[in-house]
Amino acid sequence: xxxxxxxxxxxxxxxxxxxxxxxxxxxxxxxxxxxxxxxxxxxxxxxxxxxxxxxxxxxxxxxxxxxxxxxxxxxxxxxxxxxxxxxxxxxxxxxxxxxxxxxxxxxxxxxxxxxxxxxxxxxxxxxxxxxxxxxxxxxxxxxxxxxxxxxxxxxxxxxxxxxxxxxxxxxxxxxxxxxxxxxxxxxxxxxxxxxxxxxxxxxxxxxxxxxxxxxxxxxxxxxxxxxxxxxxxxxxxxxxxxxxxxxxxxxxxxx
Amino acid sequence: xxxxxxxxxxxxxxxxxxxxxxxxxxxxxxxxxxxxxxxxxxxxxxxxxxxxxxxxxxxxxxxxxxxxxxxxxxxxxxxxxxxxxxxxxxxxxxxxxxxxxxxxxxxxxxxxxxxxxxxxxxxxxxxxxxxxxxxxxxxxxxxxxxxxxxxxxxxxxxxxxxxxxxxxxxxxxxxxxxxxxxxxxxxxxxxxxxxxxxxxxxxxxxxxxxxxxxxxxxxxxxxxxxxxxxxxxxxxxxxxxxxxxxxxxxxxxxxxxxxxxxxxxxxxxxxxxxxxxxxxxxxxxxxxxxxxxxxxxxxxxxxxxxxxxxxxxxxxxxxxxxxxxxxxxxxxxxxxxxxxxxxxxxxxxxxxxxxxxxxxxxxxxxxxxxxxxxxxxxxxxxxxxxxxxxxxxx
Numbered sequence: 229x230x231x232x233x234x235x236x237x238x239x240x241x242x243x244x245x246x247x248x249x250x251x252x253x254x255x256x257x258x259x260x261x262x263x264x265x266x267x268x269x270x271x272x273x274x275x276x277x278x279x280x281x282x283x284x285x286x287x288x289x290x291x292x293x294x295x296x297x298x299x300x301x302x303x304x305x306x307x308x309x310x311x312x313x314x315x316x317x318x319x320x321x322x323x324x325x326x327x328x329x330x331x332x333x334x335x336x337x338x339x340x341x342x343x344x345x346x347x348x349x350x351x352x353x354x355x356x357x358x359x360x361x362x363x364x365x366x367x368x369x370x371x372x373x374x375x376x377x378x379x380x381x382x383x384x385x386x387x388x389x390x391x392x393x394x395x396x397x398x399x400x401x402x403x404x405x406x407x408x409x410x411x412x413x414x415x416x417x418x419x420x421x422x423x424x425x426x427x428x429x430x431x432x433x434x435x436x437x438x439x440x441x442x443x444x445x446x447x448x449x450x451x452x453x454x455x456x457x458x459x460x461x462x463x464x465x466x467x468x469x470x471x472x473x474x475x476x477x478x479x480x481x482x483x
Numbered sequence: 484x485x486x487x488x489x490x491x492x493x494x495x496x497x498x499x500x501x502x503x504x505x506x507x508x509x510x511x512x513x514x515x516x517x518x519x520x521x522x523x524x525x526x527x528x529x530x531x532x533x534x535x536x537x538x539x540x541x542x543x544x545x546x547x548x549x550x551x552x553x554x555x556x557x558x559x560x561x562x563x564x565x566x567x568x569x570x571x572x573x574x575x576x577x578x579x580x581x582x583x584x585x586x587x588x589x590x591x592x593x594x595x596x597x598x599x600x601x602x603x604x605x606x607x608x609x610x611x612x613x614x615x616x617x618x619x620x621x622x623x624x625x626x627x628x629x630x631x632x633x634x635x636x637x638x639x640x641x642x643x644x645x646x647x648x649x650x651x652x653x654x655x656x657x658x659x660x661x662x663x664x665x666x667x668x669x670x671x672x673x674x675x676x677x678x679x680x681x682x683x684x685x686x687x688x689x690x691x692x693x694x695x696x697x698x699x700x701x702x703x704x705x706x707x708x709x710x711x712x713x714x715x716x717x718x719x720x721x722x723x724x725x726x727x728x729x730x731x732x733x734x735x736x737x738x739x740x741x742x743x744x745x746x747x748x749x750x751x752x753x754x755x756x757x758x759x760x761x762x763x764x765x766x767x768x769x770x771x772x773x774x775x776x777x778x779x780x781x782x783x784x785x786x787x788x789x790x791x792x793x794x795x796x797x798x799x800x801x802x803x804x805x806x807x808x809x810x811x812x813x814x815x816x817x818x819x820x821x822x823x824x825x826x827x828x829x830x831x832x833x834x835x836x837x838x839x840x841x842x843x844x845x846x847x848x849x850x851x852x853x854x855x856x857x858x859x860x861x862x863x864x865x866x867x868x869x870x871x872x873x874x875x876x877x
Contacts, residue, residue, distance in 0.1 A: 281775040282658060282761060284665045285509045291652050303773045326507055327760045331774025353507045353760065357497055378511035380672060389510065403511055403673075405666045 230372035232273075232319050232347040232395035233428070239272050239451075240429050245482045246396075246451025247442075248431060249458050249475055250275040250323065252293030253310075254302030256462060260314050265468035266458075267316050269475025275350065275453065276311070278304055278324035285325075285352040287407035289456040293463055304332055308344035321348035321374065321395070326362070334365035342369040348395045350374045356389055363392070379403055379414040383421055390426035397428055398453065401435040401445065407456030408434070416448045439481030446482035454478055490803050491693070491729075491736035491794070498686020501800060503793035506685040508763045512665070515672040516763075520687040522592050527694060532591065536695075539583050543616060544573040546580075546698065550706040553856075555824040560844035561851065565712065566827070566858040567703045567731060576830065576860030577699060577727045578609035582678055584695030586613040589676040596620040596675045600664040602629055602657035602723075603784035604636025605830075605860065606680030611645035621645040624664045626656035629784060636864065654778045657788050661762050681724025682792030685763030689792050693729040700734020703855060712853055717741040720857035721835040722806065723750065723786035725795045727859035732804060740855075742804035744795060745839040747814075750779030752791035753799045753806035766793040782811040782872075783831035783865070807847075813838040815872060818862060830860035831869070 239246050249266045253259055253276050263274055279294035279302055286294070304324075311320065322341055329337040329351065341349060349371055354362060356375060366373050372394035377386055380403060390397060399422060401415035402408070415432050422430050432445040433453030442452045454475075461474060498504045498520075506516055526532040540546040548571045553564040569577035582599075589597055597619050601607030607623040614621035623640055627649040630637050637647050653659035661684075668677045682689045682696070700718075707715060718735050720728035722744035732742045746754060756767040761776055769777040769789040779789045798804035809817075814831055817838035822828045829837060836856055840848065848854060862869070870876075 282653065282662050284662050284762070285669070287666070288652070295653075298775065325760075327768075327770070327774045327776070330758075330760055331770065331772075352509045353763070355506050355508060355510065355513055358505050358507055358765075376510045378509070380511055380514045382514060385513070400511060403670050405669055408666075408670065 230347070230394045231370055232372040235319050236273065236396055236429050244272070245446040246272040246429065246431060247475070247478055247482060248273045248275055248451060248453045250277055250453060250455035252277040252279060252290060252297050252459055253307040254279065254297035254300055255293040255459070258468065260310050261468040262462060262471045263314060264316065265472040266475045267318055269472040270479030271318060271475055272451065273319040273321060275321050275323045275455070276307065276346065278307055278322055278328055280325040280328055283325060285405050287405045287456060289407045289460050289463065293459045296463070304328055304337065304340070308340050311344040311346065314345065319348060320346045321350055322346050323350040326351050326354045329362065334362055335368060338365040338369040338371045341371050346371065348372040348374055350398060352376060356392060359392070374398055376400055377418060377422065379418055386421055387425045390422060390428060393428060396451070397422060397426065397430045399430050399432050399449065401432050404434055406434055415445055419449050439477045442478045443481040452482060491733050494686065494690050498690065500794045500797035503764070503766050503796040504686060504689055505765050506763060507760045507765065508685045509669065511669045512672065515668070516685050516687070518592070522588060523687050523691045526588055526591055532587065536584055536587055539587065540580065540698065544579045544583060545571060547702045548572050550703055550710065552710070553825050556821065559824060560841060562840070562844050562848060563851065563853040564840070564856060565707065565715070565854070566856045567699060569699060569727060569857065569859045570827065570829065570861035574609045574612050575863060576605050577696060577730060578606045578680065579612065580698055580730065581680065581692050581695045581726060582609045582613040585676065585678045586617050586619060589619060589678070590617055592676065594674055594676045597678045598622045598624065598664050598667055598675055599678045599680060600624050600657065600660035601680065602660065602787055603864065604629070604633040604640070605785060605864070607647070608636055608639050608643070610678050611640040611643035614645065615643045623647050624650050624660040624667065626650045626654070626660050628655040629657070632784060656778065658776065665762070681726040682729045682794060683724040683762060683764055683790060689764065689794055692726055693733060693794060696726050696730025697733035699727065699730035699857065700732060703731060704734040707855065714738045714740050715855045716852040717743055717848060718855045718857070719743045719745065719836045719840055721745050721786065721832045721859060722791060722795060723788045723832065724790070725792040727857050729792060729794060731857040736803070742798065743839070744804055744806045745835045746806060746808045747779070747781035747783060747786035747835060748808040748810040749781045750786050750788055751808040752789065753795065754808045756790070761790055764793045766790050767796045782814055783835070785830070785832040786835065807839055809835045809838045813842065815869065817841055818869060827858065828862035828866070829858060830862050831865045833859045
């Protein structure tokens with residue numbers, strides 16, 4: 229079992245709902261301070277969004293964040309370098325599109341993630357069917373690959389995805405791209421179906437923008453992912469202290 | 484079966500053409516891709532569906548399109564030239580072949596709505612046309628930059644009852660229109676089919692679109708036989724995503740004809756690109772050293788795409804087809820050349836293929852060669868732009 233999953237299973241075994249904030253790396257010059265603030269605010273893991281020119285699964289807020297980051301010259305390498313100076317005990321995951329890793333070289337990318345303290349990867353356009361090479365590369369470096377499921381995923385496929393995901397399963401509550409919906413939608417049904425086929429932790433994302441929605445999603449899952457709502461306040465100029473308060477408000481709601 | 488017999492056959496079960504193709508999409512779209520593949524396999528082996536497709540193409544789209552000998556240009560260049568006249572198909576290009584197939588499939592799947600991306604507007608107009616004919620709702624995503632460059636096509640789509648959504652993300656052109664159509668499809672996949680316009684995207688699109696376009700090559704091969712030409716020495720087509728080229732190549736893949744694709748120099752994925760993943764497929768893409776996709780630049784909006792269909796990447800890798808690039812300047816002179824010598828104003832996209840033939844007559848095309856040009860579209864949509872450039876106003 230990958231280190232990420234060991235850690236996240238401990239979080240669940242301790243009776244704690246996991247809170248996973250998402251950041252677009254490099255969207256602002258002080259983005260690593262935002263990450264540190266989120267840790268102080270009570271995050272259990274952090275998703276580090278690596279910007280891609282064509283983010284097919286992202287809505288307007290994260291697209292804007294990625295654009296700003298790319299305009300600042302952010303690369304996978306620059307992100308990894310900045311993360312090396314970040315001191316945190318909680319797991320970091322990279323979220324990006326497959327072409328970024330493919331272009332860097334799969335084994336080299338997985339090794340680079342590990343060396344900069346990243347223990348998991350979420351690659352939304354990498355389907356289960358195309359993932360063998362990437363998962364093999366990750367196995368060399370103890371990087372976990374987290375897969376997503378959607379309300380459209382049929383039961384037979386849920387089992388296949390659940391068998392291959394590592395760390396946790398990312399359950400999309402809605403048929404939407406990031407930031408594209410604002411309630412738990414079909415989350416309860418999707419999570420209930422997953423419970424029948426796996427005991428891996430299940431986190432709910434897409435459609436969680438307020439502490440109340442997070443509390444609702446946490447009530448039927450093992451954790452929540454907060455992306456666009458957080459990226460929005462950062463793009464609007466939030467300070468690290470604003471980020472800490474934002475994350476703390478979600479922490480309070482799900483505990 | 485020999486290796487040649489399998490050229491341009493079906494991809495493997497996961498949609499690979501050699502090292503290219505596949506299905507790189509968010510999990511939310513996987514069931515739709517699987518459903519579509521099953522529906523296409525089922526329909527394409529159903530004689531009634533195939534008959535209906537051919538009937539609509541004949542009664543509505545003007546097929547078969549003729550093969551026209553080009554005697555004056557032939558004499559000028561020292562070649563034996565023939566043109567497959569997709570410019571004479573309804574809506575003015577080969578795009579109609581694909582959308583008739585996909586909209587009939589949409590009806591068969593019981594979905595009441597289609598969405599599409601468009602660059603210059605040709606695929607958008609074709610989709611809106613087929614949707615109107617079959618009574619489907621239609622939404623077309625078009626980069627904001629393109630909606631301004633191609634205002635008349637926006638109006639055409641609206642006349643046909645479609646909704647045009649300007650896309651303001653990214654470079655606001657074709658690749659962003661594809662991104663936005665994919666994002667939209669995630670939210671409405673249960674009742675909406677994504678009518679992709681080229682031999683690109685996730686499996687089964689590259690294969691399915693090529694099959695719907697293969698009528699070009701199948702007709703042309705028979706027509707050349709009737710003309711007593713037999714197999715031409717070369718088949719030449721312009722390539723953006725590559726649907727007209729794939730369609731015409733399909734009729735000659737097992738023959739000895741050279742298959743030649745002509746890209747725009749500013750969007751030459753085969754000549755200047757490298758392997759990568761975008762828009763659901765692994766193919767050749769224009770990208771920077773970090774894997775960020777670069778924008779294509781061409782005088783013809785229809786070739787303004789930073790990638791190429793995966794089957795073309797495979798045909799290039801296996802050297803069954805050859806790919807060359809032509810710059811903007813040569814395109815305009817080719818457009819006037821064909822117009823003046825043969826009375827056919829080609830689309831700017833098509834003019835790339837004409838330019839390559841003119842450039843290589845006596846070079847890569849030995850004098851006396853018989854050449855089939857796929858005349859993929861007519862130039863009506865481009866005349867205002869061409870006039871502005873020729874008058875020095877653009």
